[in-house]
Amino acid sequence: MDLKEKLLSSFLVFENQSEIDSYVSDVRNDAIKMFEKKGFPTKKDEAWKYTSLNKLLKEDYSVFPKQENALEYRDVEKYFIHDIDSYKIIFVDGKYSSHLSETTHDGLDVCLMSAALNKPKYRLVIENYFNKAATTDSLSSLNTAFSKEGAYVHIPKGKIIEKPIQIIHFSTGNESATMLQPRNLIVVEENSHVQIIECHQSLTSNPVLTNSVTEIFAKKRAIIDYYKIQNDTQEASLIDNTFIKQKQESIASVHTFSFGGKLTRNNLNFYQEGERIDSTLKGVTIIGDKQHVDHNTLVHHIEPNCESHQDYKGIFADNATGVFNGKVIVEKEAQKTNAFQANNNILISDKATINTKPQLEIFADDVKCSHGCTVGQLDESALFYMRSRGIPEKEAKALLMYAFSNNVLSSVKIPELKLRITKIIANKLGVNIGFDL
Amino acid sequence: MLKIENLHAGVEDKSILKGINLEVKAGEVHAIMGPNGSGKSTLSSVIAGKEEYEVSEGSIIFEGEDIEELEADERAHKGIFLSFQYPVEIPGVSVTNFIKTAINETRKAKGLEEMPAKDMLKLIREKSDLLEIDRKFLSRSLNEGFSGGEKKRNEIFQMAMLEPKLAILDETDSGLDIDALRIVANGVNKLKSKNNAVIVITHYQRLLDYIVPDYVHVLHDGKIVKSGSKELAHELEEKGYDWIKEEVGV
Numbered sequence: 001m002d003l004k005e006k007l008l009s010s011f012l013v014f015e016n017q018s019e020i021d022s023y024v025s026d027v028r029n030d031a032i033k034m035f036e037k038k039g040f041p042t043k044k045d046e047a048w049k050y051t052s053l054n055k056l057l058k059e060d061y062s063v064f065p066k067q068e069n070a071l072e073y074r075d076v077e078k079y080f081i082h083d084i085d086s087y088k089i090i091f092v093d094g095k096y097s098s099h100l101s102e103t104t105h106d107g108l109d110v111c112l113m114s115a116a117l118n119k120p121k122y123r124l125v126i127e128n129y130f131n132k133a134a135t136t137d138s139l140s141s142l143n144t145a146f147s148k149e150g151a152y153v154h155i156p157k158g159k160i161i162e163k164p165i166q167i168i169h170f171s172t173g174n175e176s177a178t179m180l181q182p183r184n185l186i187v188v189e190e191n192s193h194v195q196i197i198e199c200h201q202s203l204t205s206n207p208v209l210t211n212s213v214t215e216i217f218a219k220k221r222a223i224i225d226y227y228k229i230q231n232d233t234q235e236a237s238l239i240d241n242t243f244i245k246q247k248q249e250s251i252a253s254v255h256t257f258s259f260g261g262k263l264t265r266n267n268l269n270f271y272q273e274g275e276r277i278d279s280t281l282k283g284v285t286i287i288g289d290k291q292h293v294d295h296n297t298l299v300h301h302i303e304p305n306c307e308s309h310q311d312y313k314g315i316f317a318d319n320a321t322g323v324f325n326g327k328v329i330v331e332k333e334a335q336k337t338n339a340f341q342a343n344n345n346i347l348i349s350d351k352a353t354i355n356t357k358p359q360l361e362i363f364a365d366d367v368k369c370s371h372g373c374t375v376g377q378l379d380e381s382a383l384f385y386m387r388s389r390g391i392p393e394k395e396a397k398a399l400l401m402y403a404f405s406n407n408v409l410s411s412v413k414i415p416e417l418k419l420r421i422t423k424i425i426a427n428k429l430g431v432n433i434g435f436d437l
Numbered sequence: 438m439l440k441i442e443n444l445h446a447g448v449e450d451k452s453i454l455k456g457i458n459l460e461v462k463a464g465e466v467h468a469i470m471g472p473n474g475s476g477k478s479t480l481s482s483v484i485a486g487k488e489e490y491e492v493s494e495g496s497i498i499f500e501g502e503d504i505e506e507l508e509a510d511e512r513a514h515k516g517i518f519l520s521f522q523y524p525v526e527i528p529g530v531s532v533t534n535f536i537k538t539a540i541n542e543t544r545k546a547k548g549l550e551e552m553p554a555k556d557m558l559k560l561i562r563e564k565s566d567l568l569e570i571d572r573k574f575l576s577r578s579l580n581e582g583f584s585g586g587e588k589k590r591n592e593i594f595q596m597a598m599l600e601p602k603l604a605i606l607d608e609t610d611s612g613l614d615i616d617a618l619r620i621v622a623n624g625v626n627k628l629k630s631k632n633n634a635v636i637v638i639t640h641y642q643r644l645l646d647y648i649v650p651d652y653v654h655v656l657h658d659g660k661i662v663k664s665g666s667k668e669l670a671h672e673l674e675e676k677g678y679d680w681i682k683e684e685v686g687v
Contacts, residue, residue, distance in 0.1 A: 380489075385525040388485050389535070389595060390513035390543035399538060403529025403578075433538055 003057045003179075004039055008032070010063045011145055024117055024147075027131050031144035038138035050323040050355045051265055051294040056237050059207050061179035063146075064094075071170060071203075073100060079168060079201050084416045086197075087165040089151040093172055094180045096149060100168075110165055113150040113183050125154060129187055133215040133243035133271070140241045140267075143213040147183035150212075155192040155222075164195040164414055169212075171236070173204025184214040188222040197417060199229040202236035207262075214242045218250035220274070225253050225413055231260040231424055234289065241267045248274025248303075255412060256283040257421055258293045259428050269298040270308065272334075277306040284405040284421075286428055288317035288348075297326045301334040301364075310341040313405050316352035327359040328369065335364050341371040346378060346404060348397075398429040438463050438500060438634050439484075439603055445494035446483045452493070453479045455659035461603070464631040468645055468670060469638045471656035472678045477638045478522060480656070481607045485519035486512045499603070513539075514546040516602030520592040520609050527579040532591060533561065535579050536598050543599065564597040568624045585612025593624045600628070605636045610644035622647030642674035655681050 001009075011032045015025070040057055041048040071092050080088070087110045090100035096112050103111045116122040117130075131147075134140045151167045171178050188194055202208045218224050230238060238261055244252050258264055270279045285293045299308040314322045324343045345354045358371040378400050386396035402425060412418040426432065444457040453476045461467050471477050483490050484497060486509035497504050504512055527535070541551045552560075565575060568590050580588050589609050596604050606625070610618055625635065625648050637648055645653075645667065653669040654661045657678070662685040663669070673681070 379525070382525045382527050384487050384509060385521065385527070386535075386539075387509035388487075388513055388519050388521075389539040389599065390510050390546070391539055392510045392542060392546075393508070395538065395542055396510075399530055399535075400527070403527060406529035433541075434534070 003061060006061075007063060007142065007146075008036055014064070014146060023123075023127050024130065028145050028147065031131075031136075031141040034136050034141040035138050035145055038141070041138055047296060047325065050321070051263070051292065053263075056207075056209055056263060059177040059209070061177045061207075061209060063179050071097065071100065071172070076100070076170060076201075076203070079170075079199065080166060081197065081416050081420055084164060084414065086163050089165065089167045091149065091169045091182065093170070093174075093178065094149055094182065097170075108156060108159060108161065109152060109154040111152050113152045113185060114148060116152040116185065117148070122152075125187065129185060129215065129217055131215070133217065133245045134213055134241065135243070135269070137241075137267075139211055139239055140213050143181045143183060143211050143241065146181045147213070150183040150185070152184070153186045153194065153196070155188045155194050157189040158191045160193040161195070164197055164417075167196065167198045169200045169210065171200075171202045171204065171208045171210075173202060173206035173208055177207040177209070180208065180210045180212075182210065182212045184212070186214065186216040186224070188216075188218050188224055190220045190222060192219075193223040195225045195227075195414060197227045197229065197414070200232055200236065200238055202233045205233070205235055208232075208236040209239075210237070211239045212241065214240070216242065216244040216252070218244065218246045218252045220247045220249060222247070222250045222252075224251070226255070227412065227414070227417060228254065228256045228266075229421070229424075230256065230258040230264055230293075233260060234262050234291065236261055237263040239265045239267070243269045243271070244279070245271045245273055246277045246279065249276045250274070251278040253280035253282070253411070255408065256295070257424070258283065258285040259287065259424055261291065261293070263292045265294045265296065267296050269300070271300045272302050272306045272308075275303045275305045277303070279306075279308040280411070281308070281310045281312075282408045282411060283312040284408045285312070285314040285316075285322055286401065286405070286425060287315075287320040287322070289320065290318070291320045292322075294323035295325070296323070299328045299339065301328070301330040301337045301339060303333060304335045304337070306334065307338040308340070310343075311408055312343045313408055314343070314345040314354060315348065315401050315404065316345065316354055317348040319349075319351045321352070322354040324354070324356040324373070325359070326357070326371070328361070328371070330360075330362040330364050330367055330369065332363040335366045337364060337367040337369070339367070339369040343373040344404070345373070345375045346401065347375060348378070394429075395431050395433050398426065398431040398433065401425075401429060440498040441484075441495070442498070443495035444483070444492065444497065446479065446490050446492045448489055448491070453659055454483065456495070457659070457661060459654065459661065461634045461636060463602075463634055465652065466629070466635045466637065466648060466650045468650035468653045468667075469636060469656055469661075470640065470642075470653060470670065470673055473640070475656040476659045477656055478607055481519055481605045481636075481638055484605060485509055485517060510542070511546070513599075513601075514543050518596050518599055518601030518604045520589070520596060520604065520606045522608040522611065524580045524583075524588045524592055526581045526583075528581045530579050531576050532579055532594075533575045536561070536595055539595070540598060560598060564594055567597055567627060568594045569620050570594055586614060586617035589613055589621055590617060593621050597624060597628055602633050603636070604628075604633070605638065607638045608640065609637070610639055610641065618644065619647065642670045645670045657681065657685070
């Protein structure tokens with residue numbers, strides 16, 4: 001039985017088990033039909049031309065982890081950014097881990113998707129927001145059909161949340177190959193501000209495939225900073241589908257740091273539904289071996305006087321492959337749009353590949369849109385300059401690569417997080433030098 | 438300290454240095470002058486270990502050791518410093534972080550611990566004062582958007598921080614106004630001692646009014662065609678290089 005069939009038959013069991021009000025049930029049923037119709041994307045789909053899921057889909061995944069896998073904090077401590085006071089929503093093999101988490105209902109909701117889906121008091125929120133941003137592409141539909149658990153964050157009006165929220169999905173892989181489908185919903189009401197750090201971490205050498213959907217709603221003048229740290233093991237693959245709907249004057253940023261994983265696909269979609277909205281999409285990718293990272297971004301400018309800023313840096317070694325496909329749509333009504341897009345890449349080896357493709361569809365006539373992509377190597381004259389000052393080759397290269405990524409890193413607003421990322425980069429590049437600037 | 442014998446070097450098939458002989462002892466200042474294209478910058482790059490140049494013949498002995506097989510960073514660890522004619526811009530790396538990394542990597546290579554942050558700060562303060570460098574300047578990206586004078590001052594600042602045994606100043610005077618020239622030269626002179634040596638590579642004599650050489654060598658077509666005392670520099674300034682060409686019969 002292939003994975004699609006397995007998922008379809010599992011759905012029947014899944015639907016029977018859940019006691020769910022009809023709204024969610026209808027959404028799930030529509031979604032599974034959509035998935036059944038579309039199937040997994042193939043390289044024939046324009047958006048998947050450079051990323052093949054073929055090999056990944058051949059694994060015999062366990063779709064519903066059967067065992068409860070308790071984790072001790074000390075075993076996973078290093079994956080937390082523990083020197084900051086934060087809320088924590090932690091999952092182990094798709095199930096909520098209460099003893100690793102620190103949630104709240106005190107003036108804001110930082111809790112679980114399962115609670116939001118099941119409890120009557122959340123019904124209105126669910127009916128207003130659940131699956132209202134996600135598209136009906138096959139992978140998002142698949143996630144929607146099986147949506148059950150994940151993070152649920154609701155920030156009421158006028159709240160500045162000082163503590164960042166850490167969302168971590170651990171997989172223990174006790175059941176050979178595991179497929180996970182976390183579903184997150186983040187609603188930030190007017191004038192509120194929140195920072196979220198998300199990561200997926202496998203603790204096993206067994207294959208893990210995560211197909212995640214995160215829906216984010218930024219209401220009027222809300223501010224959201226979302227950080228994704230993708231530093232998973234080389235047996236773990238991630239398809240991240242993130243959808244952000246912004247209302248007027250809201251400011252939302254997503255930073256994606258991709259260092260680990262076997263195959264990572266980021267589908268990041270911004271929809272600007274109001275005036276004077278600011279959207280930022282930034283990423284640093286540093287990969288080697290046979291790793292593959294694909295950034296597929298969309299910014300949909302619908303209303304006038306909005307801005308979007310995209311800046312993606314990629315460094316590819318060994319046989320690694322990268323993809324950047326950045327689409328910007330500026331509707332006819334969206335006059336005075338400022339849309340910027342940059343994708344800069346460094347290929348460290350002859351066998352590394354980057355496919356980069358900007359796509360601009362502009363229907364308004366009074367806009368400022370720019371895009372640029374570069375592919376190059378490390379600057380030899382800069383390397384000689386550094387080495388002539390006593391900095392060895394490896395360290396000199398690392399410093400240059402760090403400097404190359406610095407534009408993106410410098411806009412990370414949580415200092416402890418920036419430090420963590422810096423350490424991951426130093427570790428990834430095999431050097432022990434301070435990059436502090 | 439440095440002994441170059443019959444050095445032949447070039448890029449790919451093009452030979453540039455065609456038999457250089459030069460001996461520099463501790464405490465000495467040597468000036469190497471010559472017209473454009475005579476091989477001055479190639480000589481400095483070859484001594485510093487730039488990979489694209491190939492040494493086909495001859496040897497470079499530094500402190501009794503043949504350094505031909507050493508990488509540029511290993512030569513730096515031994516105490517060779519090259520002040521670049523065109524310092525490279527490195528956006529995203531600050532002057533301070535760069536020099537800290539350079540010093541600590543050099544210490545690491547010598548089996549020493551990293552320099553404590555407090556000492557590093559003190560050293561940076563002391564040396565930036567010596568070269569009249571504004572503190573704000575130190576947090577800027579290395580050489581990015583620096584004026585010609587700032588770049589050269591920054592080179593000598595790095596030299597002051599690293600305290601090399603042999604400093605090669607490649608056209609350090611180009612792009613400097615008279616005030617900057619004086620500051621840079623003053624910095625170099627203060628760093629001079631009987632234990633280190635300086636090679637000044639220059640097209641013009643004016644830097645040599647400030648950094649006074651013990652020996653002046655004239656480089657032409659990849660060879661040192663004439664050597665003399667500091668008066669030779671004045672003579673070159675007055676008569677130009679054609680006079681040398683005639684005298685040595687090239």
